[in-house]
Amino acid sequence: MNKNKFALxxxxxxxxxxxxxxTLAKKGYNLGLISKNSERLHLAAKELANTFPDIDVECYSADVSVTIQVSQAIDFFMKNQKDIDVLINNAGVLHTGAIDSFDLETYQSLVMTNQIGSFNVIKLVASRMKEQKKGYIFNIASMSGLRAWANYGAYASTKFALVGLGQSLRKEMLPYGVKVTSICPGAVATDMTADLDMEExxxxxxxxxxxxxxxCLDMSHSVSIDYIPVECSSLA
Ligand SMILES: NC(=O)c1ccc[n+]([C@@H]2O[C@H](COP(=O)([O-])OP(=O)(O)OC[C@H]3O[C@@H](n4cnc5c(N)ncnc54)[C@H](OP(=O)(O)O)[C@@H]3O)[C@@H](O)[C@H]2O)c1
Structure with missing residues (x-):
């Protein structure tokens, strides 16, 4: 085991x-990756391990909406890591559509991943970070967590919830030396926005x-950032 910091x-x-x-691998962090699709996850971990031989890269396939799976994933990583220095709470899904035709099952799946999943991960990691008296939690929210567009209401409601959770948590964690910041991007070039009528x-x-x-990680201890809106210049 090396003495690198660890990011989940x-x-x-x-x-x-x-x-x-x-980016965190370039900064020398050991990585613990969680996602649902095991094959894709292992390929990603292998690619990072090959590109950055000086860090440890481990992965654990889990559904963030299932509390026991999140707990097992964290226990797995902590066998080889001392602390969780950084949490990137990022797993999320998007479904769009007008509210009057949005079916409850799809809405529940959004809430389960984006809200309950975030809660599961944050709760377990925040209690560890409190004990460590250090750490940084980043919530990957969305511009849709700050203002809502037509047909994005169901998704926006989960991201507004995440920004709210992050705002409260930032204040709770300040006395323990733990930082919390929500990142709120517009359209990012990923599978999630493949259908968007915009060039990549x-x-x-x-x-x-x-x-x-x-x-953010390079800022001094006196800086505490609540949330960062990241506009996409083509949509601003
Ligand atoms: N792309 C954008 O324009 C944009 C803008 C603002 C905010 N965001 C937010 O940024 C985050 C990442 O989005 P992205 O664009 O990178 O999406 P993406 O390319 O679709 O990737 C989503 C990631 O989340 C994982 N995931 C989804 N549901 C999960 C679950 N229940 N348990 C564990 N892992 C799960 C996926 O794993 P699998 O590979 O196993 O499916 C995948 O690794 C999301 O929270 C999204 O809402 C995206």
């Missing part, structure tokens, strides 16, 4: 999570979110 990333197998994983190059790049997080 949910939804680390692709998209924004993978972009952040790459005009979207925010996943690595941009990684660079932003790197910047």
């Amino acid at each position: 990333i949910t939804g680390g197998s692709r998209g924004i999570g993978f972009g952040i994983a790459t 190059k005009d979207k925010i790049q996943p690595e941009d979110i990684g660079r932003l997080i790197s910047c």
Whole structure:
């Protein structure tokens, strides 16, 4: 086991999570990746381990909406890591549509991953960070967590909830030396926005979110950032 710091990333197998994983790997963090699809997750972990041989990369396939699976994943990573220095609470799904035709089952699946999943991960990691008296929790919320567009209401309601949870948690954790920040991006070039009528190059790049997080991590202890809106210049 090396003495690198450790970052836990949910939804680390692709998209924004993978972009952040790459940035943190460059910074020398050991990585623990969680996502649902085991094959995709192992491929991502292998790619990072091959590119960054000086860090440890481990992965655990889990559904963040299932509390016991999140708990087992964290126990698995903590066999080889001392502390959780950074949490990237990123796993999420998007479904769009007008509210009057939105079916309850789809809404429940949004809430289960984006809200309950976030709660599961944050709750377990926050209690560890309180004991450690250090750590940084990033919630990957959305611009839809700050203002809502037509047909994004169901998704927006889960992201407004996450920003609210993060705001409260930031204050709760301050006395323990733990920072909490919500990142609220517009359109990012990932599978999630593949259907958006925009060129990929005009979207925010996943690595941009990684660079932003790197910047927050480099701030002095006296800086506490509640949330960061990241507008996409083509949509602003
Ligand atoms: N793309 C955007 O424009 C944008 C903008 C603002 C905010 N966001 C937010 O950023 C986060 C990442 O989005 P993305 O664009 O990178 O999406 P993505 O490319 O679709 O990737 C989503 C990631 O989350 C994982 N995941 C989904 N449901 C999960 C569950 N129940 N348990 C564990 N892992 C799960 C996926 O794992 P599998 O590979 O196993 O499916 C995948 O790793 C989401 O919270 C999203 O709401 C995205």
